[in-house]
Amino acid sequence: MKQKQKEILKAVHRETGEPHGEMTELYPGIGITFFSVSGQDSFRFCHEPLAHVMEINYCISGKIGWNMYGGNQIYLGSGDFSLNTMDTCVNSIVTLPNGSCEGIVICIDLEQLTDAPPMPLAGSSVTGELLLEKYCKGGTCTVLAGNEIVQQIFQALYQSPEETRTAWQKVKVLELLLVLSGMEVSREKHLTEYRSEQVEIIRQVHDQLIENLEQRCSIESLSKQYLMNPTTLKNMFKEIYGTSIAAHIREHRMEAAAQLLQSTDLSVADVARKVGYDSQSRFSDTFKRHFGVLPKEYRKNLRK
Template identity: 50%
Template sequence: MTVALTANHHLSEVQHLLVKSGKKNSLQTFTLAPGIELSYYTMYEENLSLHHQPFSHVMEINYCHSGRVGWKMKNGFSVYLGPGDYSIHTMEVCADSKLSLPNKYYEGFTICIDLNMLTGQPPELLKDAGITGEMLLKKYCSGDRLSSFSGNEETNAIFGGFYNQPEAYASSYRKLKVLELLLYLAKSEPASQKHLGEYQAEQIALIRQIHKQLLSDLGKRITIEELSKQYLINTTTLKNIFKAVYGTSIAAHIKEHRMEYAANLLLGTNESVADIAGAVGYDSQSKFTSAFKDAYQVTPREYRKLHTDMAAARPR
């Protein structure tokens, strides 16, 4: 059975879910070689459950271009990809996986490779390289293993070439880059690459609970030590898993949400800057103004006036 059949079943499931949501999601698929398909995704979701046949002979390479995405695999463990990160596994591993977009945005792609076809009908330029499906399977996916890695200078150059190419050359670049990627995977040893952490479902659930609590009252300040005691979790573990899931430190992540909420209050209410500062956890208006300017490059008063003037200038 070729990847054209196996992957299409998987992709039709994704397409159905993305269209059903009614959001500005997108999916584009291209055939790069016999048994090799590339699918670009842009998703504005929070959670997706995927079900497809557990094809052990089809390998998936997932790459995160921007945003953040997590997979909860059937073994109960989760891995999260940020910009530049990539994962490799068979479709057997993700047959009943759950996708999570912690920040409700993800842009990236999946390459599906029929390992049997790669062995029997390798692309012309790879025929002398000795790359087979069995070799890649053993190196990256044996024992139902999911391999996930941080990007490096070489992979960044390879994956980056799948984007922002002139339309006339885009197809050729995609075909060239997938061959370059296969050569890289063949020559590299997984042990020498920087692996991403895998986390238990209970750990992820706890971090999500902490995240929900922090966002429920942006006016309240709570320290990492206080969270550690409340949820009975080591402070280092808390910080590491939170960053793995959401991509930034707790302080940076909550600050971003505070500034977004403050911007909404500035435009949607007549509350004073001092009151808004208090509503997002600042007891000093000057510190709030400085933080807001760091985020939006204008002061809160300038932000409110700018948007008020723009609204007044619109034709009625």
């Protein structure tokens, strides 16, 4: 199991070029690793189709998504986690809507968990068959927003003191398995799973807005242009990119304005127009809320 997990991580490293921490074996058949990817929109994820190994993915920060069986796409934001066997995401394209993500991967050999569980779980109801039936039946992937108990468990996996971290991880992984085995999993608790065609539309909306920051587009006009219900458009955009359309575009407008103030001699009024503001005073107020200083002060400080 440990050797197989290392081979999987090597495959991911070959495809992404990103560093991954070594898999730490907590118990026979149970390992944990941390990942951090940035500076790209997507990468290919390749590994063997291990139907007996369950993967628990937890997103610490950022946003991550990937194609699942049947053409659906699933996204994790900060605090979300997913459970699936490693035959459901073979050779998939992983996307980073915001350009980066940090997270945790826990791999569990379900057969070994049933046949030779860690001593504290021996004789309990926690088995590989139970977890497989509850979360991964029929090759499905379960995606959930973490509740307070689950969040505390995951946070302890990476926030505990370094000198006792492995000990905490051993304790907390067993606690996680106990919680998962007893958790009521209703459809209402599942995060939304979208068709890849819908996700592609949201990406087109995003790209159009980012490439035309000087223009103002309403939700209604976008929904008519892309033939998508306004509520669906807003909800999907927030789930994929982590913020509302307005907040996301405002972030890009402010970053573009800062770049113009730094690299050009355009007046503040001209900069405001180039990033979609007809009112210089409104632009200046928004800029100050974002950067803590007015545009003129920002430029002056840079040139000092």
